[in-house]
Amino acid sequence: MILFLDFDGVLHPEGEDHILNGxxxxxxxxxxxxxxxxxxxxxxxxxxxxxxxxxxxxxxKPFSSxxxxxxxxxxxxxxxxxxxxxxxxxxxxxAWLQLHDAVDKPxxxxxxxxxxxxxxxxxxxMCNSFVGFDDKASAELRARFEGASP
Ligand SMILES: [Mg+2]
Numbered sequence: 001m002i003l004f005l006d007f008d009g010v011l012h013p014e015g016e017d018h019i020l021n022g023x024x025x026x027x028x029x030x031x032x033x034x035x036x037x038x039x040x041x042x043x044x045x046x047x048x049x050x051x052x053x054x055x056x057x058x059x060x061k062p063f064s065s066x067x068x069x070x071x072x073x074x075x076x077x078x079x080x081x082x083x084x085x086x087x088x089x090x091x092x093x094x095a096w097l098q099l100h101d102a103v104d105k106p107x108x109x110x111x112x113x114x115x116x117x118x119x120x121x122x123x124x125x126m127c128n129s130f131v132g133f134d135d136k137a138s139a140e141l142r143a144r145f146e147g148a149s150p
Pocket of ligand 1 (some may be wrong): 010111112
């Protein structure tokens with residue numbers, strides 16, 4: 001099972017000037033990491049747009065070392081995913097799966113941007129952008145993990 005992980009609106013609420021005004025980045029990461037520790041077969045690929053601006057090493061920093069060891073990489077940069085009719089983010093995810101010979105692997109995307117998904121919407125666990133990874137999203141993600149065989 002592969003988890004494609006977005007940051008903004010997932011690991012912290014997204015709001016106008018959230019970061020500049022003292023919002024706490026990655027406030028929900030401990031909750032996600034706790035869930036991931038229950039499902040050691042789940043690997044992680046970063047799909048957040050943060051990958052466009054930060055070095056890979058910097059992207060890894062917020063994660064605990066045991067979870068960091070389960071991160072396989074990040075999706076291709078915009079423009080390098082599968083073209084339309086796929087939406088940008090799902091196209092990047094599908095491109096990653098192709099590149100890594102993993103098109104048959106079960107996967108789930110944890111994201112707040114539903115408009116980034118169309119053909120693959122059934123793989124999406126949605127967060128509310130202004131709330132982030134709450135109990136509801138956590139329960140849904142858990143159900144997806146439980147449904148996937150190791
Ligand atoms: Mg987002």
